[in-house]
Amino acid sequence: MQNKKVIVTIKDSVGALPRIIQIFARRGFAIEEVHAKTIGENKEVIIIFPADEYIQKIVLGQLNKLVDSIEVKDEV
């Protein structure tokens, strides 16, 4: 599977990163790389993960569904 990259901006509160990671963990989806940095009151998290169309759709949908996520951008 090809690597996909997604950039999530999420409110920086207790458990911001675990919220993102558990979306992958629960479904057994792999993660290649995670980079996170704090920007003001938010965290910008870049995730690179192998995905087909279905996995990408699920991941993007679930990231958008997080109550604290502010923006989800996907880049191939």
Add this chain to the structure above:
Amino acid sequence: MNGARGVVEGLLDEKAEVIFGIPGGAALPIYDEFHKEPNLRHIHMMHEQGAAHAAEGYSRVLGKVGLCMGTSGPGATNLVTGIADAFMDSVPIVALTGQVPTKLLGKDAFQETDTFGITLPITKHNFRLSKSEDAYQNTRDAFNISLSGRPGPVLIDLPKDTMVGEFELNKEQFKYTQLKALPQNSNEVFSKVVDLLFNAERPMILAGGGVTIANAGLELTKLAELLRCYVATTITARGAIPTTHPLSLGQIGMHGRQVVNHSIANCDLLLAVGTRFSDRITGNLEAFAPNAKIIHIDIDATELGKNVPFHMGIVSDAKTALQSILAVAAQKKLQGKDNLFRQRVKALDVECRCNIASDDTPIRPETIIKEINEILPENAIVTTEVGHHQMFATHFLKVKNPRHFLTSAGAGTMGFGLPAAIGAKVAAPDQPVIDISGDGSLIMVCQEIATAVENDIPLTIALFNNGGYGIVQQWQKEFYEGRKIAVEFGKHTDFVKLAQSMGAEGIKVERPSEIQEAMKQAIMSDKVFLVDIATSTVDNGMPLVPPLGKNTEMLLGQHCPLVNPRYFDAE
């Protein structure tokens, strides 16, 4: 004020009236505030799992947030099953948990558990309070998040130091943290839906729990009538359209009615509203509605295409969508269509009705439901546990109103019914509440009989006592060559005595002819009353689609008529 008061102020401003819970060390600052608050009724449960299910029962009846609370550590982990249950069935509850002081987090302090981490995957959202100042805001946000969009459980973990810490509350500055808005759908979208519905030769409607949650039962029924279209329901939509309505076909899926599964398999258009197409609904996906265009309406965008591909996917709550479809449909004229499909479904529906009356002893479970149907007050709320009795109730019980049949659907939590009945009775004190129960489930939560008695919450437990796990036995018979293990027990357990020991009343019933009298006596007594019904161990009492099998290839129960879908083959 202190953080604990901030939480309670938040609860009161959210119009919370009842909380189900159990105190403990880390929860004491909050409990001390409950003590000062006569407008917030605290119902002391006997186990935290019961508290979470009671909050669910309360919420499922009223559509309001149900509240529960436990202390840190085991108090919180005991809540987990109920929280997970609420998550699976999209029930808005708010759970409060005590927690050790912030500086002890990670020190393996007494009764410390990572409640936040444990509940992360089973809540819609969760908080751990990091400072007293957030107490009011987080509490009110929790309610808002829980109820908005697709409802779900929200947990707030409350470290003890944040509860005793002082802060100044300024309510005038309060506003909810903004949540994402639902997309708006244009009229063209619904116009297209109506065109598809009007042009379909063989349309079917599948209603899920979303219809119940959105209080869209009336709209569903109106649309069915307008289209003269049969409605199949999932377990959480039981009562969304009255089960006695001529267009209500009944339960779909693994333990569904044969007519429903055959009709869905043969429809050319499926309007699915508020359902997530779980495996228990679809069976083998390739054989699920293989010839149908599927219009999938759900409030949660991630549900569209998750399990079943759709022809049209619409993100909307069920009520708005159904109202919009009705509004467009009212302007268009439904052509007089050949309704051969409807006639065929109707014929199959008649063929599919089995005779559930019987004099057999021990009593057949379907016969118990038949007898209960005869005396069930119109406004009664029925809860169930999980297992055979639940499937028989879902199959045969007459439910005329939404939010009157409360059952643990997605999670399948044994022990849901009794505490949920307590919550339901608190929510609707003027309505009779009946827990249709099995012995395996009841013994998991039987301590809540004491809760009901001690808090003067009258309810009836109709116990389908077959001395074991009926549905597990059925699976062992069908799929493990009848090798029974760990499914028969309770020969020496006297449930009537158990109930009596906690101050409830009880009666044993051994013949079908005695059921109605016993149930009437229990309901009229206005007490906590257990009716212990000697129930037969039916190994195969129900149609069963083997896991991931085709819905049209059901193993039939010993009393099921063999329904022949030849009508459809004529196509």
